Amino acid sequence: MGKTVDVKSKILAENDRLAHQIRERFSRTKTLVVNLVSSPGSGKTTLLEATAKALTPRLRMACVVGDVATERDAERLKAAGMPAYQILTGGGCHLDARLVSEALAEAHFEDVDLLFIENVGNLICPTSYDLGEDFKVALLSVTEGDDKPFKYPAIFSRAAAAVITKADLLAHVHFDLGKVREEAKTLNPDVEFMVTSALGEPGIGEWTAFLEQRMASKRAQARVGSA
Amino acid sequence: MGKTVDVKSKILAENDRLAHQIRERFSRTKTLVVNLVSSPGSGKTTLLEATAKALTPRLRMACVVGDVATERDAERLKAAGMPAYQILTGGGCHLDARLVSEALAEAHFEDVDLLFIENVGNLICPTSYDLGEDFKVALLSVTEGDDKPFKYPAIFSRAAAAVITKADLLAHVHFDLGKVREEAKTLNPDVEFMVTSALGEPGIGEWTAFLEQRMASKRAQARVGSA
Numbered sequence: 001m002g003k004t005v006d007v008k009s010k011i012l013a014e015n016d017r018l019a020h021q022i023r024e025r026f027s028r029t030k031t032l033v034v035n036l037v038s039s040p041g042s043g044k045t046t047l048l049e050a051t052a053k054a055l056t057p058r059l060r061m062a063c064v065v066g067d068v069a070t071e072r073d074a075e076r077l078k079a080a081g082m083p084a085y086q087i088l089t090g091g092g093c094h095l096d097a098r099l100v101s102e103a104l105a106e107a108h109f110e111d112v113d114l115l116f117i118e119n120v121g122n123l124i125c126p127t128s129y130d131l132g133e134d135f136k137v138a139l140l141s142v143t144e145g146d147d148k149p150f151k152y153p154a155i156f157s158r159a160a161a162a163v164i165t166k167a168d169l170l171a172h173v174h175f176d177l178g179k180v181r182e183e184a185k186t187l188n189p190d191v192e193f194m195v196t197s198a199l200g201e202p203g204i205g206e207w208t209a210f211l212e213q214r215m216a217s218k219r220a221q222a223r224v225g226s227a
Numbered sequence: 228m229g230k231t232v233d234v235k236s237k238i239l240a241e242n243d244r245l246a247h248q249i250r251e252r253f254s255r256t257k258t259l260v261v262n263l264v265s266s267p268g269s270g271k272t273t274l275l276e277a278t279a280k281a282l283t284p285r286l287r288m289a290c291v292v293g294d295v296a297t298e299r300d301a302e303r304l305k306a307a308g309m310p311a312y313q314i315l316t317g318g319g320c321h322l323d324a325r326l327v328s329e330a331l332a333e334a335h336f337e338d339v340d341l342l343f344i345e346n347v348g349n350l351i352c353p354t355s356y357d358l359g360e361d362f363k364v365a366l367l368s369v370t371e372g373d374d375k376p377f378k379y380p381a382i383f384s385r386a387a388a389a390v391i392t393k394a395d396l397l398a399h400v401h402f403d404l405g406k407v408r409e410e411a412k413t414l415n416p417d418v419e420f421m422v423t424s425a426l427g428e429p430g431i432g433e434w435t436a437f438l439e440q441r442m443a444s445k446r447a448q449a450r451v452g453s454a
Contacts, residue, residue, distance in 0.1 A: 039371075040379065070374070122320075143371075145268045
């Protein structure tokens, strides 16, 4: 297995080099870069559609979206008013920094306040790849079951925020919010834990407030850094 | 990328060799081996709990279950009366034939009519790995959205059955069953498409009938083969 490990280290080192370039670029423009990771069907695109609706035109946003196949998600985001560029991985189970770099070069987005990277639907493989983001966000829908943080500890340990989605369906499923929060906080005491619904109550106010607070914080740090 | 491809081919060739051994073994015992693949939280374990309830003691069943972490799924299956052995992949995003072989050697299951392999929750990576199964089954819950077959074409092309789960929640979500069926049939005209709910209506009768039909067919083929 020595050869496999060597190849993997080499791939990850090259990934980190490109991720660093992406991070430098968005440090200059003070763009907050958010990498969204979840299972297929947890509601990443639906959350971003609602985010576009809530924050346009006050904030400038764009999205790079990864999928194995189809341009469906980018089309939905564009229809919601968010410039979007679809990466097709052709079977690949995660985005890497090279794919994101190439997409950004092709996309010609204007300078934006917020760049979302919607990863391929997969709770495991995207975890190890730095895409130059400010932080990762793990989404979990209430229909997926309340046992997930401990079953997928890597992403819940590394994400800055755990966003529970589809809370409007809580009345129809067994999902112990307290248990999920406790597991998420055990894996990462600093995690921002929030409960959202893009299609009903309680809405996405906590999510958009979190994004705005993180944007303000990144700008304040940039001012301190350049003072 | 030459080296990466070489390593991958070598890994897959070794996997196929072990998968062949597993297939031979269960050909002798006429055990039907079913590899369940889906996103996290689509309801693989819940379907198997209901299957245990419906078919015990008439059929002898067992399950090898893969997860990144925790023994939760095996514990649930054992509580439902199905002998189960938990494989922990420690970060690995899919089961391979080596992991399954080793688990079977450890598990010491009695001869069974039906062996389930519940794969790691991941709609992408498990697709390429033959585990010696008779066929793969792709599960999709109605809460994941009706755009999934074309977004994850590899698994829906290769699975013998597409099992829609959580149909009791259809009244609360937008999910166009006809569209999903059409996409699944486009990718694989022979796919068995069925709609189930392990916790409500319409139940899992179509699923258990499908399993029994496939078991009968495997036994009939074995008789013809040995005649």
